[in-house]
Amino acid sequence: MTVKIRFFARFRELLGTDIVTEVVPGTMFTSLITTTARKNPAGYAAIFDEKGAFHEFVILMKNGKRIELTDAAKTPVVDGDEIAVFPPVAGG
Amino acid sequence: MFSEWELKRYKRQMMLFGDDGQERLKKAHIFIAGAGGLGSPISIYLAVAGVGTITIVDMDVVDQTNLNRQILHFDRDVGKKKTASAEEKLQALNPDITVNAIDVKIDESNAVKLVGKADGIVDAMDNYPTRYLLNDVAIAKEIPLFHGGIRGFYGQATTIIPGITPCLKCIFPKAPPKEVFPVVGVTPGIIGTIQANEVIKYLTGCGELLTNRLFIWDGMQAHAEELCVERNPACEACRGITTKTPARTKK
Structure with a gap:
């Protein structure tokens, strides 16, 4: 099955976007993003802390619905899911 | 009532929203938090549109590194207070409006008083702690918060109507780290x-507001999109707050 990952802002600069990827059934949200972000160490470090947890400011969405960071590790992705990962943009 | 000069000044936009719309702009008081990159175009366009009272707050001095984006401030203003520079430019653009430029750091002790009786708060800040404070003030006063944020070629915006739309904390519960x-x-x-x-x-x-939607701009791709955003029932800032009538209809 395939899912699409969309990164925004700084995450997009580091990791690209609209990444369509094959996943095995039962893959959890967090592990999918972890695997995808590992392509680029700076991209990984922008999203995850040194313990491998999401930085607390990261926003996750699945098909337009927010996923809490604490739920992401136990939320499976399913075929056709569109996943968005973005940081709050802070400058003015 | 409008002077003949004002009627000519606003003629082309009164074709859009009439005398009544222009009168509403004239009677309005808008609070702009920040006279930097976002505050520059916001205050310029609101001044020329004829928003009757503009309060603009900033604590900084114009620096050379501001000049690539903060178009309220000119080369000759380096070293001047941003509020003095902003007031001079906005009053020159439109002498028929009132500009209150206040040189102060917005903090917990003064935010409510600074916003005063303003009809709305425009977020032109560069940090989340102050944005959260403005979010609290908007909720307490039941006035909208017009949020914007930028970085590089990327930007985001949404319009927050307390009690109706998600607030800033519903959308972004935690601040990102500070950076240049x-x-x-x-x-x-x-x-x-x-x-x-x-x-x-x-x-x-007039029109449809950018409510319950986060507008996202990617200037590198010249691509804009929006994400639906929802209230967080457990939000520490706006939990349990309801408004029967949208704020704009109170006017």
Whole structure:
């Protein structure tokens, strides 16, 4: 099955976007993003802390619905899911 | 009532929202938090549109590194207070409006008083702690918060109507770390102009507001999109707050 990952802002600069990827059934949200972000160490470090947890400011969405960071590790992705990962943009 | 000069000044936009809309702009008081990258286009467009009273707050001095994007401030203003520079430019653009430029750091002790009886708050800040404070003030006063943020070629904006739409904390519960962010002037130009457009629609009552949607701009791809955003029932800032009538209809 395939899912699409969309990164925004700084995450997009580091990791690209609209990444369509094959996943095995039962893959959890967090592990999918972890695997995808590992392509680029700076991209990984922008999203995850040194313990491998999401930085607390990261926003996750699945098909337009927010996923809490604490739920992401136990939320499976399913075929056709569109996943968005973005940081709050802070400058003015 | 409008002077003949004002009627000519606003003629082309009164074709859009009439005398009534222009009167609403004239009677309005908008609070702009920040006279930097976002605050520049926001305040310029609200001034020329004829928003009757503009309060603009900033604590900084114009620096050379501001000049690539903060178009309120000119080369000759380096070293001047941003508030003095902003007041001079905005009054020169439109002498028929009142500009209150206040040189102070917005903090917990003064935010409520600074906003006063303003009809709306425009977020032109560069940090989340102050944004959260403005979010609290908007909720307490039941007035909208027009949010914008930028970094590099990327930007975001949304219009927050307390009690109806998600608040800033519903959407972004945790602040990102502080940084010296890269930016090119066109990005706050685009996002600030969207915020000013929201203010004008809100005050005149025309159009659809950017509510329950986060507008996201990618200038590298020249691509705009929006994400639906929802209230967080457990939000520490707006939990349990309801408003029967949308704020704009109270006007």
